[in-house]
Amino acid sequence: MSTSLSLHGRRKTRNSVMMTLCVVAAGIGLAWLALILGALVYKGVAGLSLSVFTEMTPPPGEAGGLLNAIAGSIAMTIIAIAVGTPIGVLAGTYMAEYGRFSKLTTVVRFINDILLSAPSIIVGLFVYELLVRPMGHFSAIAGAFALAILVIPVVVRTTEDMLNLVPNALREAGTAIGAPRWVVIKSVAYRAALSGIVTGILLAIARISGETAPLLFTALNNQFWSSNLNAPMASLPVTIFQFALSPYEEWQQLAWTGALIITLTVLALSIVARSLTGRREDK
Amino acid sequence: MTVVSEAMPSAATMRAREATVRRFALTDTIFLAATRLSAILVLLILGGVAISLFAGSWQALSTFGLSFLTTESWNPVTENFGALAPIYGTIVTAAVAILIAVPIGIGIAIFLTELCPRPLRRPIGIAVELLAGIPSIIYGIWGLFVFAPFLQTTVQPFFINLFHDVPGLSSLFAGPPYGIGLLTSALILAIMVLPFITSITKDVFDTVPAVLKESAYGIGCTTWEVTRRVVIPYTRVGIMGGVMLGLGRALGETMAVTFVIGNAHRISASLFAPGTTISATIANEFTEADGDLYTSSLVALGLILFVITFLILAAARYMLMRIDARTGA
Numbered sequence: 209m210s211t212s213l214s215l216h217g218r219r220k221t222r223n224s225v226m227m228t229l230c231v232v233a234a235g236i237g238l239a240w241l242a243l244i245l246g247a248l249v250y251k252g253v254a255g256l257s258l259s260v261f262t263e264m265t266p267p268p269g270e271a272g273g274l275l276n277a278i279a280g281s282i283a284m285t286i287i288a289i290a291v292g293t294p295i296g297v298l299a300g301t302y303m304a305e306y307g308r309f310s311k312l313t314t315v316v317r318f319i320n321d322i323l324l325s326a327p328s329i330i331v332g333l334f335v336y337e338l339l340v341r342p343m344g345h346f347s348a349i350a351g352a353f354a355l356a357i358l359v360i361p362v363v364v365r366t367t368e369d370m371l372n373l374v375p376n377a378l379r380e381a382g383t384a385i386g387a388p389r390w391v392v393i394k395s396v397a398y399r400a401a402l403s404g405i406v407t408g409i410l411l412a413i414a415r416i417s418g419e420t421a422p423l424l425f426t427a428l429n430n431q432f433w434s435s436n437l438n439a440p441m442a443s444l445p446v447t448i449f450q451f452a453l454s455p456y457e458e459w460q461q462l463a464w465t466g467a468l469i470i471t472l473t474v475l476a477l478s479i480v481a482r483s484l485t486g487r488r489e490d491k
Numbered sequence: 492m493t494v495v496s497e498a499m500p501s502a503a504t505m506r507a508r509e510a511t512v513r514r515f516a517l518t519d520t521i522f523l524a525a526t527r528l529s530a531i532l533v534l535l536i537l538g539g540v541a542i543s544l545f546a547g548s549w550q551a552l553s554t555f556g557l558s559f560l561t562t563e564s565w566n567p568v569t570e571n572f573g574a575l576a577p578i579y580g581t582i583v584t585a586a587v588a589i590l591i592a593v594p595i596g597i598g599i600a601i602f603l604t605e606l607c608p609r610p611l612r613r614p615i616g617i618a619v620e621l622l623a624g625i626p627s628i629i630y631g632i633w634g635l636f637v638f639a640p641f642l643q644t645t646v647q648p649f650f651i652n653l654f655h656d657v658p659g660l661s662s663l664f665a666g667p668p669y670g671i672g673l674l675t676s677a678l679i680l681a682i683m684v685l686p687f688i689t690s691i692t693k694d695v696f697d698t699v700p701a702v703l704k705e706s707a708y709g710i711g712c713t714t715w716e717v718t719r720r721v722v723i724p725y726t727r728v729g730i731m732g733g734v735m736l737g738l739g740r741a742l743g744e745t746m747a748v749t750f751v752i753g754n755a756h757r758i759s760a761s762l763f764a765p766g767t768t769i770s771a772t773i774a775n776e777f778t779e780a781d782g783d784l785y786t787s788s789l790v791a792l793g794l795i796l797f798v799i800t801f802l803i804l805a806a807a808r809y810m811l812m813r814i815d816a817r818t819g820a
Contacts, residue, residue: 219713219716220713222713222715223713223714223715223716226715226718226719227601227605227606227714227715229598230598230599230601230602230605230606231602231606232598233594233595233596233597233598233599233602234598234599234602234603234607234615236595237595237599237619237622237685237689238615238618238619240622240682240685241618241619241621241622244625244629244630244633244682247633247636247637248629248633251636294529295529295532296529298525298526298528298529298530299526299529299530299532299533301526301529302523302526302527302529302530303530305526306523306526306527307527307530312527312530312531313530315534316530316531316533316534318805318808318812319533319534319537320533321804321808322537322801322804322805322808323533323536323537325736325739325740325743325804326540326743326797326800326801326804327742327743327744327745327770327796327797327800328743328745329743329745329770329773329774329793329796330540330544330743330793330796330797330800331540333543333544333547333773333777333790333793334539334540334543334544336777337543337544337546337547337790338539338543357536360532360533360536361533364533388515388516388518388519389519389522389523390515390518390519390522390523391515393522414624417626418625418626418627418628418629419626420626420627420628420745420746421745421746421770421774424774424777424778425777425778428778445626445628445746448628448632449628449631449746449749452631452632452635452636452750453635453750460636463632464632464636467628467629467632470626470628470629471625471626471629474624474625474626475621475624475625478621478624482617
């Protein structure tokens, strides 16, 4: 009796120890998030002022803002989304609608999932070889193109998932009244899956707005205002990279402020994207 | 349907209808072609990446041959390049990161699926996933300005003093404490891959049929025993997939590591020493590389990274697909 009791005790102790460790692990995870966000807000807010959004990046040792970097990031993001979204949505459409059971779909899904988590610096090298080297110079177009390649897998994945959730009865109803396949897709499937597809695009924007590695040797950087897409263009992440590693206090402060701006943007986008599909996750 | 509601449509109406049907068919063909082309384009991107990296690195590979993989020297002046130090740094930082992140990630997943009060589950799950959305450059700047000085002044001197008499460990934790270095990079990477591992582990834990767990509880198992003997064996493949996915991320992560690795092309036994990784080397040196052989060597590093991550990610996806197939998801 006593041995079985002590065995019972050992098992209970072991259970409490392991469960305590799990709680500690969760505590560590959350504390780390809090630490990073706390440091970011603390250091970033100090430099937050209107001039950040109205002035150009300064030369070393002077005050200034991040206007050209923010504008460059927005411009390249818009081009990347404009190029990547249609391709991603169409590819996702093929996988969920026309070729749901085809071999091609299986292969594309596998490759797409790999692209989804492939190192972004590899994409930068690819675009360098593809565009920058033949053109002979760095350009905003090359940067936007690199970002577009990162957009495509995200959009493909969400589009396919969301279209797969559309009940087939809806499609059959469309076909039964004589609508051709593309009308069914356009007016029934897309409409039913719209919020999900938009979520995918928002997640893609969130993903690329902080990407630095693919821009380093495609768009490079630019100390000045530039609206020439065929020339190097500043972007927020690359500017942060450059300023943070510099020895100048003003630049480091701007880097923190820029980091705060990016993080807030990304968090806001993720939260909006989440709330768009939130109800579905509750199931 | 009425028997005869109207006269036969006129020839003109018939022609108009035929034209409409033909137009529909044509649009359908075009739309199908456009979607299929886009799907194929995804394949072409990956193929293009492989081909361009191979073409770009040809000069370096043909100059150095296989010794590129085994040479530690990286000398832009004498144009003698070897990938051993970056490969070593990449593997060590990623491996240490995974060693730290896996137990914590699985712990959080157990906490979320078994222990956490229901109202807190979603908020905490979301908070952990938000960590995954933070761009890597943020981790980098935080690591450089906050984390590295903290390690330099407190943690590293402590370990150096603690182990300086212990054989083996003394060289692993040898000083001086720079703050930046392999261990700092590995810790930052661990924080970065933690959300991936956690959310995938939690998802595969949720696929365990309730009846399996209930029958284990029914014969008197504790929560830990249920987790250890039922949940984890049932989801082993999925967890491995999640870990490999995290490993793929850790191997290819660029910006966070570039900030805190120290960029030293040498291999040292100490985890506190500065080192370099493949991605950090490319990020630091690519725009400043002069000479075709230098650039080509950097692209060759990219090719090595591409091959390693491709194999690991493919294995991860294969494992996760097996779990999906079993649950019929």
